[in-house]
Amino acid sequence: MIRRLAVAVLALTLAVLVPAAPAAAHNRLTSSVPAEGARLDAVPTEIVLEFAEALNPTYTQLIVTDAAKTRVAVSAPEVDGARARITVTGTPGDNVYTVAYRVVSKDGHPVQGSYAFTVGAGAPAAAPTTAAAAAPPATTGSAPTGPTALIAIAIAIAAVVVAGGAVAFWLSRRRRPAV
Template structure:
């Protein structure tokens, strides 16, 4: 009896799909990419995450090497992707993208990465 109960429990663990709500959201792709060296100024910053984003909880900030905020549009959110349009051509130098996004389940993810325009 105990052996069949253990086998049934093991089968349930293997056969039941993972629950997405247990996994935390995270950044899976970005454009410009982290540590990219660009020969031209990008027109926008796009971030793609594992899970859908809450539009009200999405903040994406672009800053130059002196930590001055670069003017961008408000974040546009479509599913798991958030993007901002850069208001002006970027001069050569280092830039930092910082983000704070809230998933539909309320989990907040923060992070940052850099890229360079040469």
């Protein structure tokens, strides 16, 4: 009985903790100009990203940052089918630039990622005293699992507590002499 209950609790915990696999293929970046890892002599005037699925202009976000995580001035994305284009409006110089995107798939699930390209000699040497403190935490490229994972863990803990209570109740009933 206890063993069966333990197996049931374990199964429930796993079911809650293991995130559901995506039902279908999600949107993804298929190509870009400049390409990932490209080395350019000058900052491009426009950046074009091509995706596997048509984009929803309302939910298409592109940002460009330099190695110090400073945003580069760009236009709002211009969406044409599966293609998104932004114009670089600022006049940044040599650096390593990261293009971060956030789009939605046809099923409504968000997809985000990023890639980098280098202009000229790359990132200028950072000032040693403030660079470490000023750098914000990197957030690009990771799946949005933070709050969801916490909620799942809380539910799993609650399930274990409830199951534990049931076992304790069952044991206390069992020890009591039969009436």
